[in-house]
Amino acid sequence: MKAFNVGIRAETLKKKSKSLVKAIILLAFSISLPLMSLLPKSRFINGNFIAYTSAFNFLYILTLFPLKGNFTRKFGVLILGDLLSFIWNSIYPLFLFPFLHENNMLSRLFWFINPIVNAVWIISMWSLGLSLIAPFKVEETAN
C-alpha cells in the first residue's frame, strides 16, 4: 500500500514538473520577442517582425495551448509560424526597400496593405495548429 502511494506521488510530481517546464518554455517564448525590441535595430529584426510575431504568439499561445493535444505538435507549428513571420517581415521587405521611399505612394500602399497581409499568415498558421489538435470529446454528465 505504502509503495503504491509513493508511486502515485511520484507520478503526480512528474506530471507537475512536466507542465511547469512547458509553462516556462511558453513564457520564455512569449516574452523573448518583446525583449528583442530593446536590441539595437538590425536589417532582419525590425519593428514589423516583432509586432506581428508577438501578436501571433500571443493569440496562438493563449488560444491553442489550453486545448487538449500534443504539446510538441502545437509548439512545432508555433515555431513554424515565427519562422514564416521572419521570412515575411524581414526578408521580403528587403526586396521592396529599393522601391519604397519615405514619402512615395508605393510606400504608403505597403503600410496600408501590410497588416491585412500579415493577418492572412497569422490565421493560416493558427488554423494549421488547430487542425493538428485531437478532436474534443464531451464528458457524459447529462442531467
Add this chain to the structure above:
Amino acid sequence: MILEALFLIFSAIIFLYAVRHLLFTIVVLRRSNKANEISSNNFCPSVSILIPARNEEKVMGRILKRMVELTYPKEKLQIIVINDGSEDRTGVIAEKFAERHRNIEVVHRSPKEGGRGKASAMNEGLKHAKGEIVLCFDADYYPQVDIVEKLVAPFADPKVALVQGRILVINEPENLLTRLIALERVGGYRVGQQAREGLGLIPLFGGTAGGFRREIIEKLGGLDDNVLAEDTDLTFRVCLAGYRVRYLNWAESYEEAVHDLRSYWHQRLRWAIGHMQCFFKHLFPVIKSKHLNFRQKLDGIFSLNVYFIPVITGIAWILGGILLFRGFSIFNAVLCLIPFFAYSTVGNFAPFFEIGIGMYLDGRTKACRILPLLFPLFLYNILICSFAMMKLCICKLLGKEIKWHKTVHYGRGKSYN
C-alpha cells in the same frame, strides 16, 4: 477632423464586435465539457409542422419521407405542406404523401396568391394549424428522427415562445463554397447561438428547424410579411413581449447550402436587407424595453446591427486609406495603422477563432485547414451588405416594395456521412 472621428468610431465598433466574438467563443469553450440536454419530462403537446414550399419538387419527397419517419406520436402530429403557388410537381408529390398518411395535409395557393415570401405562406399555414406548438422546416431540410421531442421539450416552461435547433450542411463535400458555408454555420450555431443561450441573451430564431407556441404568435398577429427576415423580426417581437427564446444545440437538422456565388449573393442579400429592416424597426423598442435586461439589450443591438458590420468595415478601410494618403504625418500614420493592426490581427482573428473552436468542439479539427479561405468570402460579404444597404435606402426613398428572391434547391447531398 470629421473623417478622423468617423474612422475612430467605426474602428471602435469593429473592435467591440471582435471582443464579442472572442467572449462568445471563450464562454462556449469553458462550458462545453458537459452535455446539458433538456429532458422532456413526459411533456407531449400536440404539434403542427409547417413546410412552406414553392417549386421544390427536387426536395419535397425527401422531407416528407423524413416527416413520416419522425418518432413523435402520430396522433399528436399534424404536418402541413403549404404549396405556395408552385409551377412544378411540388403539389403533386405532397398530395401523394397526403393520400397515404392521414396526418399530412396540403394547402394549395394559386400562383397569384403565392410567391409573396415565406412569411405569407407561413401565415396561410397557421390558419390550418391545430397544434399547441408549431414547428417549421424549409423543404430542403433533413431533420433528425427525434427532433420534435427535442424541440418541444423547452415549451414545458410557459415563458418560452420560440425554440431554435442547430443547422448543419447536408451537401458540405460538394464544393469549396459549400464547405465554407458549413464552416460559417458551425461558427454561427455551435458557438454564436450556443453562447447566447448559455449567457441568457437572445438566441435568434432562424425561421426553420425551430418552432413557436401558436397561441403567443397568434396573439402577436402572426408573422410580418413586410419584412424579409421574418424570423429575426419574430425573435424581437417575442422578446419585447416578455417571452423567452431558447437554442438547442442537440436538435440538429441538415440543410442544402447554396452551391454557387450567384445564389450565395441572392440569399445573403435577402438576409442582409431583412436584418437591416429589423434594425430600423426594433432598435428603439429594444433600447426602451422593460422586459429585457441590460445584457440582453446590448446583445439585441449587436445582433440587429450585425449586417451593417461588413459595410462599416469596408468604409473604415476606405477612410483609413484616404487618411493615410492625404498626408503621411505621424498622427495620420498612428491613427490609421493602430486600428488597422489591431483589427487585422486580434479583430479579424475573432470570427476565425469562433469558427475554429466550433469545429474543434464538433471534433472536426482537420476541416480547419480551409479556414483562411473564408477571407475572400468576408470580402464578398462586404460587397453584398453594402449593396443591400443601398438597395434598402433606394427602395425606401422611392417607396418601392422589396421583392422576395427565392433560393433554388436541387436535392443535393442526399446522404450525410
